[in-house]
Amino acid sequence: MILKAKERGGGAQLARYLLSMRDNDHVDLHEVRGFVGEDLLDAFREVDAIAKGTRCENYLFSASLNPPGGETVTTSDFENAADEVERKLGLEGQPRAIVFHEKDGRRHAHVVWSRIDAERMRAINLPHYKIRLRDVSRELFRSHGWEMPKGLREWRECDPLGYTRAEWQQARRVGLDPKQLKALFQECWNRSDTGTAFAQALKERGFMLARGDRRGFVAVDYRGEVYAVARQAGVKTKDVATRLGDPEAFPSVDEARTYIAARMSERIKGFIRQAELEAGQGRKALEAERNELAARHRQERQTLKDTHEKRWIAETKARAARLPRGFSGLWHRLTGKYSKIKQRNEREAWAALLRDRAECDGMIASQLDERRALQERVRERRERQQADLLLLREDVARYQTMALPERESERPDPETQREERKEQRRRDRTRDRGFER
Numbered sequence: 001m002i003l004k005a006k007e008r009g010g011g012a013q014l015a016r017y018l019l020s021m022r023d024n025d026h027v028d029l030h031e032v033r034g035f036v037g038e039d040l041l042d043a044f045r046e047v048d049a050i051a052k053g054t055r056c057e058n059y060l061f062s063a064s065l066n067p068p069g070g071e072t073v074t075t076s077d078f079e080n081a082a083d084e085v086e087r088k089l090g091l092e093g094q095p096r097a098i099v100f101h102e103k104d105g106r107r108h109a110h111v112v113w114s115r116i117d118a119e120r121m122r123a124i125n126l127p128h129y130k131i132r133l134r135d136v137s138r139e140l141f142r143s144h145g146w147e148m149p150k151g152l153r154e155w156r157e158c159d160p161l162g163y164t165r166a167e168w169q170q171a172r173r174v175g176l177d178p179k180q181l182k183a184l185f186q187e188c189w190n191r192s193d194t195g196t197a198f199a200q201a202l203k204e205r206g207f208m209l210a211r212g213d214r215r216g217f218v219a220v221d222y223r224g225e226v227y228a229v230a231r232q233a234g235v236k237t238k239d240v241a242t243r244l245g246d247p248e249a250f251p252s253v254d255e256a257r258t259y260i261a262a263r264m265s266e267r268i269k270g271f272i273r274q275a276e277l278e279a280g281q282g283r284k285a286l287e288a289e290r291n292e293l294a295a296r297h298r299q300e301r302q303t304l305k306d307t308h309e310k311r312w313i314a315e316t317k318a319r320a321a322r323l324p325r326g327f328s329g330l331w332h333r334l335t336g337k338y339s340k341i342k343q344r345n346e347r348e349a350w351a352a353l354l355r356d357r358a359e360c361d362g363m364i365a366s367q368l369d370e371r372r373a374l375q376e377r378v379r380e381r382r383e384r385q386q387a388d389l390l391l392l393r394e395d396v397a398r399y400q401t402m403a404l405p406e407r408e409s410e411r412p413d414p415e416t417q418r419e420e421r422k423e424q425r426r427r428d429r430t431r432d433r434g435f436e437r
Contacts, residue, residue, distance in 0.1 A: 001065050001066055001067040001068070001073070001081060001140050001141070001146075002065075002067075002137060002149070003063060003064070003065060003081075003085065003133040003134075003136060003137045003140075004063065004064045004066070004133075005061060005062060005063035005064070005085075005129065005130075005133055006061075006062060007058035007060070007061055007115065007126065008058050008060050008061075008062055009048075009051075009057050009058050009059055009060065011044030011045060011047055011048045011059075011060055012041060012044060012045055012048070014044060014060065014062060014112065015040045015041040015044045016041070018040065018097075018099045018101075018110055018112075019040060019041075019099070023103060024101045024102060024103045025102045025103055025104075025290070025293075025294040025297065025371065026100070026101070026102040026294065026297065026298065026301070027100070027101055027102075028099065028100040029099055030075070030098040030100055030109075031079075031096070031097060031098040032097045033095060033096050033097070034094065034095030034096060034114070035095050035097075040097055040099070043095070043097060044060070044097075047059055047060065047095070047114045047116060050114075050116050050118060051116050051123075053121050054116060054121055054122055054123060056115065056116065056122075056123035058115070059114065059115050059116050059123060060112055060113070060114060060115060061089070061091065061112070061113045061114075061126060061129075062111075062112045063082075063085060063110070063111045063112075063113075064108060064109070064110050065078055065081050065082065065085075065108060065109040065110075065111060066106075067106075067107070067108065067146075068146050068147070069105075069106055069372075070372065071144070072365045072368075073107065074361045075100075075357060075360070076357070076361075077144075078098070078100070078109045079098070081109075081136075081140055082096070082098060082109070082111045084136055084139070084140070085111070085133065085136055086113070088132045088133075088135070088136050089126055089133075090124060090126070091113045091115075091124065094113045094114050094115070094124070095113070095114040096111060096112060096113045096114070097111070097112045098110070098111050102364075102368070102371070104371070104375045104378070105368055105369075105371035105372030105373075105374065105375040106372075107364065134152065137152060138152055177382075177386055180386055180390070181227070181232060182233075182234065184205060184390075185202075185219070185227070185229070185232035185233040185234075186232075186233050186234055187201075188202050188205070188233070189233040189234075189235060192243075194243065195243050195244035195245055198243065198244070199244075202219055205393055206221055206222050206393035206394065207219040207220065207221050207227070208220050208221075208259070208260055209229070209244070209250055209256075210226075210250055210251050210252060210253050210256035211247040211250045211252050211253070212226075212228070212247070212253065216228065216229075216230070216237060216240075216247070217229040217230070217240050217241070217244050217247060217250070218253060219232070220253060220256040220257060221393070222260055222393070224257045224260070226253055272389075275385070275388050275389065279385045279388075282381055282385070283381075286374070286377065286378050286381065289374065290374060293370065293371065293374060297367045297370075297371075300363065301360075301363065301364075301367075304360065304363055308356045308359070308360075311352075311356075312352065315348070315349075315352055316349075319345040319349065320345075322341050322344075322345065323338065323341055323342070323345075324338070
């Protein structure tokens with residue numbers, strides 16, 4: 001499974017996040033070990049109070065355990081993975097908490113350890129923990145027989161379509177997947193050997209090349225969103241400059257936005273709004289189905305939990321009834337029979353615990369299969385919507401091209417604009433040197 005972790009503080013905020021149902025179908029506080037309080041918020045506040053006696057600010061070590069999608073992973077598998085991480089990093093015996101999250105048909109675990117050694121009142125050092133977690137992750141993939149991601153086999157094979165949080169948010173604003181955006185730019189770059197060809201390839205998909213604020217090259221889409229060409233195409237800035245030439249030959253971002261807005265067809269805007277409306281309605285329908293499914297699953301789990309509790313109480317009473325009392329109990333203690341009955345009860349209690357856990361894992365696995373089926377429908381609908389949006393972008397580009405001959409004379413001549421900018425810079429330099437009064 002994929003392991004991600006970091007040292008951090010803010011225990012109260014982390015506890016509230018881990019227990020939040022906002023983005024999750026199910027949240028299960030599985031274990032709180034080594035703390036005085038049994039509540040997660042109280043436990044993390046306890047670590048926060050202890051950490052004030054040290055200089056450590058990042059007194060927690062938080063890790064997420066993410067198995068491959070579609071694989072059946074039991075609670076014991078997660079616990080064993082957490083134990084291995086604990087052993088590898090030297091956190092054995094430290095207080096920890098485990099919280100399970102389920103979202104989009106996938107189950108993953110968050111494990112949080114206290115880094116504070118309460119006896120010595122100092123933080124446990126975790127050198128090179130990312131490298132150690134990578135080794136643990138590889139071993140887990142091998143031991144479970146899962147297909148290992150390329151990025152774990154060799155660091156040079158990591159996905160080149162990595163994107164930042166800002167890029168993700170920008171892509172969500174325009175309704176396109178960031179991977180599709182980067183793939184689009186890379187395809188245009190790879191199929192073009194000149195700046196003119198690259199500009200035309202982007203234009204066919206509804207993007208216009210422009211001059212950035214720092215003399216770099218950007219692309220502006222029909223909504224006015226700006227994309228850095230080098231970052232989106234995955235190439236070096238100097239390679240972009242070599243192929244495209246002088247940035248002054250291109251309009252500024254504001255000029256590009258004005259130019260695009262002047263030729264944007266209201267009819268195509270209507271088509272896009274209609275597609276987005278239909279996509280929103282489809283998302284609401286699937287979201288309602290997801291909420292209904294999650295509610296039913298929670299009810300099933302609560303019913304099973306109640307059944308386990310009733311059975312556990314009944315079986316505990318039955319085991320307690322075996323133990324003799326009074327004079328008979330004393331006689332059984334002297335003869336050793338009392339100890340044998342007690343050991344039998346302990347074995348049966350442990351077997352009952354394993355039985356209940358297996359039933360719970362079986363229900364979770366069954367529900368995850370049902371949730372994955374729904375998520376597959378969500379994914380297919382999302383892909384169709386993304387394809388429709390891309391096609392509409394191409395329609396926008398075609399309508400822009402059709403409208404260009406009618407108003408081409410209104411656009412300032414780029415050569416004239418470039419000469420005017422050069423003349424203005426010359427005047428500015430002359431004025432700064434005091435030659436012009």
